[in-house]
Amino acid sequence: MDTLERILELQKQSGLTVKALEAATGISNGSFSKWKKGTYAPSAEAVLRLAKYFHVSTDYLFCLSDSPYPKVEISLTEEEQLLLEAFRSATAQGRFNIITTCMCEKRKGDNESAG
Numbered sequence: 001m002d003t004l005e006r007i008l009e010l011q012k013q014s015g016l017t018v019k020a021l022e023a024a025t026g027i028s029n030g031s032f033s034k035w036k037k038g039t040y041a042p043s044a045e046a047v048l049r050l051a052k053y054f055h056v057s058t059d060y061l062f063c064l065s066d067s068p069y070p071k072v073e074i075s076l077t078e079e080e081q082l083l084l085e086a087f088r089s090a091t092a093q094g095r096f097n098i099i100t101t102c103m104c105e106k107r108k109g110d111n112e113s114a115g
Contacts, residue, residue: 003042004035006061010054014092025049055088 001009011021011032018032027046034040042050051058059065069088076084087098 001063003047003061003063006063007035007042007047007050008032010050010056014054021050021053025053 011018014021016024019029021027022029022031025046027049031040031042031046035042047058047061051061054068056068057065057070059070060068083098087095090098
């Protein structure tokens with residue numbers, strides 16, 4: 001698997017069209033077409049934008065790692081690991097729901113601490 005194959009795999013999994021992904025990431029219209037034709041290779045800047053968009057490491061996109069996620073040097077509890085795993089595997093709407101739920105719970109905790 002090469003960089004382009006990994007990018008296209010993530011694009012397919014996201015359910016976005018190439019055009020929509022180019023717009024969402026600010027990558028020039030037609031870049032994917034040029035990459036597929038072999039006219040150009042994805043630039044480091046494009047790979048960085050895609051990595052940020054998909055929440056994966058650049059090492060994964062450059063095929064330097066088989067793990068799509070950056071290594072985290074902090075230690076997480078089992079519950080935190082489960083939450084992170086659920087977040088990463090969720091759809092965009094699911095991620096929004098997870099964030100919304102967490103923010104509501106945080107506000108409840110903040111209110112209890114203050115009162």
